[in-house]
Amino acid sequence: MSRLYRDQGVVLRTIKLGEADRIVSFMTQGNGKVRAVAKGVRRPGSRFGARLEPTTHVVFQCYRGRELDVVTQVETIDANRQLRDTYAALTHAISMLEAVDQVAQERERNVGLYRMLVGALKTLATQPSPMVSAAFFWKLLSLEGFHPALDACARCGAREPFVAFDLDDGGVLCEPCGRHGGRRITPEALDVVGRVVGGGLNGVLSSPPPPPLLHEIERLAIAALEHQSERRLKSAALL
Amino acid sequence: MAIFEGPVQALIDELGRLPGVGPKSAQRIAFYLLKVAPEDANRLATAISEAKARVTWCRRCYNLAEGELCTFCRDDRRDPSLLCVVQEAPDIVAVERTHEFHGRYHVLQGAISPIEGIGPEQLRVKELLRRVEEEGVKEVILATNPNIEGETTAMYVARALKPLGVRITRIASGLPVGGDLEYADEVTLSRALEGRREVDA
Ligand SMILES: [Zn+2]
Ligand SMILES: [Zn+2]
Numbered sequence: 001m002s003r004l005y006r007d008q009g010v011v012l013r014t015i016k017l018g019e020a021d022r023i024v025s026f027m028t029q030g031n032g033k034v035r036a037v038a039k040g041v042r043r044p045g046s047r048f049g050a051r052l053e054p055t056t057h058v059v060f061q062c063y064r065g066r067e068l069d070v071v072t073q074v075e076t077i078d079a080n081r082q083l084r085d086t087y088a089a090l091t092h093a094i095s096m097l098e099a100v101d102q103v104a105q106e107r108e109r110n111v112g113l114y115r116m117l118v119g120a121l122k123t124l125a126t127q128p129s130p131m132v133s134a135a136f137f138w139k140l141l142s143l144e145g146f147h148p149a150l151d152a153c154a155r156c157g158a159r160e161p162f163v164a165f166d167l168d169d170g171g172v173l174c175e176p177c178g179r180h181g182g183r184r185i186t187p188e189a190l191d192v193v194g195r196v197v198g199g200g201l202n203g204v205l206s207s208p209p210p211p212p213l214l215h216e217i218e219r220l221a222i223a224a225l226e227h228q229s230e231r232r233l234k235s236a237a238l239l
Numbered sequence: 240m241a242i243f244e245g246p247v248q249a250l251i252d253e254l255g256r257l258p259g260v261g262p263k264s265a266q267r268i269a270f271y272l273l274k275v276a277p278e279d280a281n282r283l284a285t286a287i288s289e290a291k292a293r294v295t296w297c298r299r300c301y302n303l304a305e306g307e308l309c310t311f312c313r314d315d316r317r318d319p320s321l322l323c324v325v326q327e328a329p330d331i332v333a334v335e336r337t338h339e340f341h342g343r344y345h346v347l348q349g350a351i352s353p354i355e356g357i358g359p360e361q362l363r364v365k366e367l368l369r370r371v372e373e374e375g376v377k378e379v380i381l382a383t384n385p386n387i388e389g390e391t392t393a394m395y396v397a398r399a400l401k402p403l404g405v406r407i408t409r410i411a412s413g414l415p416v417g418g419d420l421e422y423a424d425e426v427t428l429s430r431a432l433e434g435r436r437e438v439d440a
Contacts, residue, residue, distance in 0.1 A: 013354050018259055045415030049424030054354075054387050056426075079426045087394040090387070094353040101354075234356030 003064045007031055008077065010117055011056045012101045016042070024052050024071065026060070027100050027117055032108040036062045036069035048074055055080045055093050057118060082125040089128040095235040096120055096136050102229045103144060112143055123205070130218060130239070131208040135196045137221035142197050146170065146228050150194045153177055162190060165220060167227040183223065189216045247273070299370070301346040301363050303328050311343055318342045320377040324367065324396060326350045326384060334382060342380075345370060350388040351395055359395050367396065371403050378406040385412045 009026030012033070017023050020042045026034045041048045051058055051074040061073040083093045100117050104110060116139060124132040141148070149171025152159060162172035164182030172190060173182045192213065195204050208214060222236045243251065247269065255265035272280050296302070297309035304312075311317055311331070321342025325331055331344050347362040371379060379400055383389035397407050413431035414423050423431070 016259070045418050047422055049422075050385075050426035051424045053426070076425050079424075081426060081429065084387075084390055084426075087391065087398060090391050090394070091353050094387070094391075098354050232356075235353035237356055238351070238353045238358050 004061060004072070005031075005064070006059065006061045007034065008057070008059050009034065010097070010100075010114075010121065011052055011054050011058065012097045013054055014038075014041075014052065020046075022052065023068065025101060026058075027104055027114055029111060029114050030109060032110050033101070033104040033106045034062070034069065035106065036060075036071045037065070038071045038074075050079070051076050054097055055083050055090075055121060057121070078122065080121050080125045082128070083121065086128060088130070089124060091235065091238045092128075092130055092133040093121060093124055095233060095239060096124075096133050098233055098235045099137060099140055099225060102231055102233070103140060113140070116140070116143065127205065129205070129208050130214055131205060133239075134214060134218040134221050135201055135204060137218070137225050138193060138196045139201070141221070141224055141228060144228065146224065148172075148193065148197065148224070150190060150197075161187060165190075167224055183220065185220060186213070186216060188213055189220065192217050193220070296348075297346075300344050301328075301348055301366065302331055302344055316341075319374055321380070322367075322370070322374075322376045322378070323380045323382050325382050326389065326392070330382065340380075342378075347383070347392065347396075350383060350392040352388045353391065359392075359399075362392070364396060364399060368399060368403065371400060371405050376405055378408060381407065381409045385410075 007026070007028040007030045009028035012025040012027055014022040014024050017037060021037055021039050022041050024036055024038050026036070028034050038048055038052050040046050041052055048071070050056070052071070056076060057078040057080065059075045059077060060071055062069040062071050080093070083089045096117065100113060104113060116136070120132060120136040148165070149169075153162065153174035154166055154169035154171030155173060155177040158174040158177070161175065162178070163175050163184065164173040164178035165171070165185045166173050166182035172185070188209070192204060192209055195201070209217070218239065222233055226233055250272070251262075251265045251269045254260055254268050255262055260268070272283070293305055294303050297304035297312055298307055299312045300309060302309040302311065318341050321340075322345055323334060323340055323342055324345045324347060325334065326347055326349060328346050331346070334340050345363070345367050347364065347367070349357060349362050351357060351359055351362065370376065381393040381396060383392045393409055397409075400407050411430075411434040412427065413434055414420065414427065420428075
């Protein structure tokens, strides 16, 4: 087997290594999450330039090292430049990258997740709404097998109205059940979540809900994500 | 995981906490220090404790200082209306080497890093806003790193400064002098195009 390989990927995060290097994590098309060393990338004038900055979509070549792979070549597919133009777009983009970093397994192909991330970054670049990342989190959860139960109370099976969402039960709670747990949620927010996970994403994106509602949907998505991965989404603090 | 006897392991653990030092390097440095002459090791220990005892943060700009104010804040010839904002104290050294800047500095002591959960409240941003209001600053130059963290920080600081009506500029990004255009990446090159200027002929 050749020690060289090529793949496409999105740069998820970078960690400083030594004097001038970085360890770069990619979400790739063919190899799941990949970590590789980019030598000299922190020096101005490095041949990698800005190609290995988080949010960038690239084609890269690596050789397999004993401990870590080493990046030998990088070409840009899409720099997603608009994401770097505003604070809001950048922080939302990074929260998506962090979520993928937590969920993706190293060397485990996950094309669905890869495609979803590439698409979401592109959407956020052209349409910088916080709805994009909120929707992304819900889609990510359902890709990972967490489908929120939204049609009937997750405890007793009762129908609407629902007043809460319980992370352990994985769904909505009716009024009596909601008295003893779950997080408060408005029917409007539940409606949007239902549309996002039920194939109505484009409609939601073309007319995003007002900020307070959006905030509610985003917070619930983050809570669900953190509950599922059992890890904190650190970048959420800046949203 | 403690493999060695108490004091040796303690030394390895401490060294391993230094930035850029992994467990293997920590072990290598520890054994090096144990092998050298006692006076050599003691010189290092003294240098560390002396520096810690005498060097503090400038209470105005958060650069390193011996005493209340750093050398730049004490120097009356520096222009107080021009403020250069950097992430860390060593960045000042880099700017100073250009001999192009004669204003004062403000050290944020870090950069916003969403993925590490480092937010603006952990940086010296409030202190910067207060200085701009109190010191008659006319222009703030944002000289944070041209990477994701530095850019996030620059955008945040610019947004926070805006209501104060001060001129806010960002250091230019572009092609490394001495390099070849064909090797430039798209982001760098498009920044360079945006930052183009007239040529005197
Ligand atoms: Zn119920
Ligand atoms: Zn000072």
